[in-house]
Amino acid sequence: MTAVIHWFRRDLRLHDNSALNAALESGLPVVPVFIFDPAIYRGERASASRTAFLLAGLRHLQSELARRGSGLVIRHGEPVTVLRALMEQSAATALYFNADYSPYARSRDRRVAEALGVERVRSEHDLLMHPPGMVMTGEGKPLTVFTPFKRRWLELPKVLPRTAIGRFHDLGGVAQGVLPEARELGPVSLLALPAAGEAAAMARLERFAQTSLGEYKERRDLVFAQPWLEQAESTSALSPYLRLGMLSIRQAYEMAMAIGQQAEAGAQVRASVETWISELVWREFYNHILYHFPHVLTRSFRSEYDALEWRHAPEEFAAWAAGMTGYPIVDAAMRQLVQTGWMHNRARMIVASFLTKDLLLDWRLGELHFMRHLIDGDPAANNGGWQWTAGTGTDAQPYFRIFNPVSQSRKCDPDGRYIRHFVPELRDVPEQYLHAPWEMPIPPRGYPRPMIDHALARERTLAAFQAVRS
């Protein structure tokens, strides 16, 4: 009796899974496998929070597989070694997986294919609507500016979600292995994780589509409006699910289009759907950028910005990371990151601007800190976002575009709900002072004074960038 293996990586779902579909359609029983690769979950960019969310997702996958009469094979170790042994034990004739485009994943998958024989390995596109190489200029070059990329992306024919019928292996002769406990993989300090798994992901998508997508364009910058605070959300909060493939990009796209095309959808709803789809395109854009320009992981996209003289100030970085800068909106967001493993996208821009433009500290420090805490931490999107804010990236914001933490706070957290929740020292500060408590006649005790004057910091950063440009 022969079989095929489906190797789950960041595609933890049974519905609309390209490689799993192909494996099921081979007609042979499918052996589902997940491998804990120490290079990932013990690496310096690992996050115990993200691993905890992964574990919860694997538990859900196990129960979904159990309903289909199968288990999930769990292994620990270097994938080449593990897979070689598993192919033999399960008498598998082929290995299926979905392509992953980060430099580490590509080199790992190349080694796997060489070790097992390329003819036995089937890699499918799944993570993105349009894989790298599919969105190019007329001359066949990568598009490095977002708007032309988006225009081309929108023109391409879209793929719809599809779930195959087939059967899983009963795993009779294969040892399944057990999931590790979260604490074995590192200290987890999160207050709570979002519900994991594809059912939870689909429930979140449906809720967002029904209640918030139609007002997305107008409300997306409201940082207090998020499920973590039990508020009607302004953004979808789907990033953790997309990160681990508990939801596919095709499912998200199809749902949004369905809302935009409803007969009763007005101009506001259609504009909101378009704006939200743009966010999905940003995710694709940065995955393509990382694929075509892998040097962005360690250096500026534009080499001229490698000459920037970032300051060295470990104690200032520590204050930022701990949420003790003295700017309430920055501190609320940084504390949310550590406590929940997630941060509103607008808040990410505010704190990233503060680190790179106010403190003039290297974006790589912030990028690593984010990777160590975000449950949605994705190398491509995280890197793209940081380089965008730092002004060193492909389609970066101009160097002179510097966020004012006070005006951003007034705009994105108008009544201070977000600040009061995450910075309890300021809970009793009146609304008029909440965004700039140092202006109070008697500033609140137990909360730091601003670690830097924004106006001075702005001038310093403009000068530093001018120096590099000339």
Next chain:
DNA sequence: TGAAATGTTGGGGCG
């Protein structure tokens, strides 16, 4: 997917 500085306009207070 900014913010600050600078320029322009027009209403209203006032002599």
Next chain:
DNA sequence: ACGCCCCAACATTTC
């Protein structure tokens, strides 16, 4: 009634 000034509101330019 008129001119002058102030300044809010908006527009444009600059970083």
